[in-house]
Amino acid sequence: MNIAVSAQSLESARGAPPVPRPTSPAHVIRDDEEAIRVAHALAKTFREGASERDSTNRRPYAELDAFSQSGLWSINVPKAFGGPEVSYKTLAQVVAIVSAADPSIGQISQNHLGIVAAIRTVSDPEQQALLFGEVLKGIRFGNAFSEIGTPRATDFKTHFVDDGDHVIVRGKKFYSTGALLAHLVPIVALDGEGRAWYAIADRRAPGLIVIDDWSAFGQRTTASGTVIIDEVRVPKTHLVPAWKGYEHPRSDGAVFQIIQAAVDAGIAREAIDDTVAFVRTKTRPWVDSGQDRASDDPYTIQAIGELTIRLHAAEAILDRAGLALDEAVANPSAETVAAAQLAVAESKVLTTEIAVLASSKLFELAGTRSTLAESNLDRHWRNARTHTLHDPVRWKYAIIGNHALNGVNPPFHAWS
Structure with missing residues (x-):
């Protein structure tokens, strides 16, 4: 007996394919004034197709590449590591400008910029240099934080175990804004003491499955759906102690x-x-x-x-x-x-x-x-x-x- 399987169901089983990494380094913004100017220029372009993307549920692949390559995704990288370190007043204005044109694109940047801030707070200088260097090249962080089915938003079942130079992460996430279109996916996972870490996995890592199943009536093109973490290996160089940010x-x-x-x-x-x-x-x-x-x-x-x-x-x-x-x-x-x-x-x-x-x-x-x-x-x-x-x-x-x-x-x- 032949059983027909749709392309969509096959993609759901395998997960959506990862996006290509940038082939050239991202621009580095010089100062607050340039950040605002670049945001307005991008917003003008993003606005043109925003309604159509919403209507057809089309993902903003080209737009997001332009956004991250513009340098606006590294604007809160500290000056000590080669970043512009603009004011958070400017950063908020940049996000508002982009979000006026297309709020899904604005929201996709949210967790990336938040992770950059967290790395500044909790990582040691060696890890900061490594991860900030990735951001300055145009690498995008996604989000695999929230879970459904737990008593509170702050409760997590996703965990990791030690494996030499790596950790192995297991769990399932939802509301994973940006993961579909990211190059690296920070996963909130607990260690044996119940402390939360960001285990930053390569989007191409075996066992990391990102399913494009976001079905909300708004913010349609954020692709904030499911991430399955099935024995995903993450190098300890990319294990960020998130819990220290709230200690x-x-x-x-x-x-x-x-x-x-x-x-x-x-x-x-x-x-x-x-x-x-x-x-x-x-x-x-x-x-x-x-x-x-x-x-x-x-x-x-x-x-x-x-x-x-x-x-x-x-x-x-x-x-x-x-x-x-x-x-x-x-x-x-x-x-x-x-x-x-x-x-x-x-x-x-x-x-x-x-x-x-x-x-x-x-x-x-x-x-x-x-x-x-x-x-x-x-x-x-x-x-x-x-x-x-x-x-x-x-x-x-x-x-x-x-x-x-x-x-x-x-x-x-x-x-x-």
Whole structure:
């Protein structure tokens, strides 16, 4: 009996093939000003195909190569190791600029930049030189952190055992943003003492299977699906002690978080820009307004004003959080790290709320025509609603309030 097997099911069994490594070194950004300039140039290109990629679920292979080869994936590599070490204010602006054009591409960079920050915090100089050298060449880190089916997000079943110069890793991950398109995949795995490490595996390693099964209605092209780790060997040179980043006051969690906030800021800005463009060119004025143009409707004007103010407030707090992070990275202490965590939490609240509000308000202000599939404007709401679920904003309010009222510093983990 012949049994037909689809190409898609075969790929799911084997996993998606790894992407090629860069054939030439990546550019190295000189300073903050160049980083912003390059981000705007890339965003202009990324924006052109963003709606089509969302509609067809097409992965951004060429776009991601351009992004990482531009030098923007090494902007937080320390100067001592040949990197530009830009301000975290600039880094957040870069992510927001790119995310306005395509938030999936912006999000894919998040875990890479977070891992670079963690290596600075916890690795010894020899390991830093090795891994930062890879980043400066254009090598991309992915993400195999989160698991489903555990009691809490901080609980992990993935573990490793010693094997001489290597460790052998076993486990299964989900929400693995960037793994599909990465060259190296940091895996959060526990040692025999229950401590978490980043076991940075080669994407081509035997037993490392990345399945392209991400099916969320938003952030469609992040490919944040399943990673199976079946006896994967990782050299100890690539075993990074993640647990040290949370043993003492350090800013690792806040770095991961500020990039999430920057993605949402980008979504909000693009949603507002698209609302304005649609109202100006396609929306009809309401019959009772007495206006010839929808853009002269006083209620629409008021609503756009409110959205703009909320966006500017969110962006200002995001800048403030970046500067607080700079201080915490340069001079880590209980006080500086707590200040950075709190500033980042505030930015997470405001960027989340404006992203969801602006992407929903778009349809109210632009009218029924804006819901047509040909415009695909619902992608802004889908992206905002999906991405802002990363961690609950209600707990950000609690962290900020508990500090203001009771002087309690935020907890230390990757979501704070």
